[in-house]
Amino acid sequence: MEMYRHTFAEINLDHLAHNIRLLQSSFPQTPFLCPMVKANAYGHGDVQLARFLESLGVKHLGVCLIEEGLLLRNFGVKAEILVFRGFDREGAEKILQYQMTPVVSTWEHIEHLEAAADQPVNIHLKFDTGMNRLGFRPEEAQKIFDRLWQNKKIRLKALVTHLYNGDDALDTQGQSAEQLRQLHAVSQIFKPFNIFCHALNSAGILNLLSLKQKPLPENHPLLLQNWGLRPGLMIYGYNPLEDKSVCQLKPVMTFKSQVATYRRVKAGETVSYGATWKAQRDSVIAVVPVGYADGFHRILSNKASLLFAGHRVPIAGTICMDYLMLDVTDVVGTQDLKKFKDQEVIMFGYGAGGSFLSADEIGTLAQSITWEMLTSVGERVPRVYTGVDARFIHDEVGGE
Ligand SMILES: Cc1ncc(COP(=O)(O)O)c(C=O)c1O
Structure with a gap:
């Protein structure tokens, strides 16, 4: 891979494998384990992952988009690919041509598939149990059953819903519990199809895992049936719940760069656009070649501290399109700057000497969420794969 600027996202495949194996061993009986690799696998590189x-x-x-599924197929991915976004007639044809599984959420989707299919097509059917975004209303269940039962072109395989507040899934009176009860009730109507249901995102899955570690309560909605799993964030190593103790996930991405140059500034001088940072003492400023065009949000200007030589150092001044500056005075002290030539800087992830800066923390400072921090990492930032199987990735996909 050509890289003249040493700013990249290091993707640790051993950590991904750890997170996946944790799911596989915790839920050996699940009818459906479907890691979400939409949005370029949350920024980690969808084909490779x-x-x-x-x-x-x-x-x-x-995946969300048909386009995302096509890319995976074109690179030889054989797994079942679920396409969650809606589609028109043309989209239906592509889905069929590339043997993907549509998640059907409107009557029009059914019509498009019937028109496009010349042999039976497997579908999953989405119900809107409260997110108010996509899917049939539970009240429509019987009507859809009648439409699909003995339908020559459409084979119903599963029912789907999406939790909009999976954090509360332990609460039997909570919003998730209500959503799960609704989908369970709908699934009773569709029993003759021999379907399964999937509803749990990372928050739901981690709550279920914590429930299974205690004496099981009776009739908890999480235990109403053997729910299928659609983990996103957690496979990338982050736990969205407040309680992080349920299992040890390993963050997969380290977003890193290398200091391009240093500036010594005198007390009273300012740094970067708008002069929002003024040196309170004679200071050493590290210029780091990463900016908001790389997905490191400008709102973090003068707010976040990044890892420099394993130490937290504050961002000095406004983040530019291609650069940010760090006040490294406390780490460098009076030492020769040559010692810090090409020093590694971590925007989030793992740094020198066992240091770690969480994308959760950076997300909070950016008034955002971990999902957005990961998916924001820009297209021009190369992904570099590490871990025992990294060679497989580079060889097969031509990354290096
Ligand atoms: C339909 C669907 N299922 C599952 C997920 C995974 O969610 P999470 O990343 O919170 O695990 C998403 C993510 O947005 C989604 O849209």
Whole structure:
């Protein structure tokens, strides 16, 4: 891979494998384990990760766009690919041509598939149980059953819903519990199809895991049936719940760069656009070649501290399109700057000497969420794969 600027996202495949194996061993009986690799696998590189996930025994993958699924197929991904976004007639044809599984959420979707299919097509059916975004209303269940029962072109395989507040899934009176009860009730109508249901995202899955570690309560909605799993964030190593103790996930991405140059500034001088940072003492400023065009949000200007030589150092001044500056005075002290030539800087992830800066923390400072921090990492930032199987990735996908 050509890289003249040493700013990249290091993707640790051993950590991904750890997170996946944790799911596989915790839920050996699940009817459906479908890691979400939409949005370029949450910024980690979808083709590379999909192929690696297949090598770990993953049989189903979730994307949003038909285009995302096409890319995976074109790179030889064989797993079942679920397409969650809606589609028109043309989209239906592509889905069929590339043997993907549509998640159907409107009557029009059914019509498009019937028109496009010349042999039976497997579908998953989405119900809107409270997110108010996509899916049929539970009240429509019987009507859809009648439409699909003995339908020659459409084979219903599963029912789907999406939790909009999975954090509360332990609360039997909570919003998730209500959503799960609704989908369970709908699934009773569709029993003759021999379907399964999937509803749990990372928050739901981690709550279920914590429930299974205690004496099981009776009739908890999380235990109403053997729910299928659609983990996103957690396979990338982050736990969205407040309680992080349920299991040890390993963050997969380290977003890193290398200091391009240093500036010594005198007390009273300012740094970067708008002069928002003024040196209170004679200071050493590290210029780091990463900016908001790389997905490191400008709102973090003068707010976040990054890892420099394993130490937290504050961002000095406004983040530019291609650069940010760090006040490294406390780390460098009076030492010769040559000692810090090409020093590594971590925007989030693992740094020198066992140091770690969480994308959760950076997300909070950016008034954002971990999902957005990961998916924001820009297209021009190369992804570099590490871990025992990294060679497989580079060889197969031509990354290096
Ligand atoms: C339909 C669907 N299922 C599962 C997920 C995974 O969610 P999470 O990343 O919170 O695990 C998403 C993510 O947005 C989603 O849209």
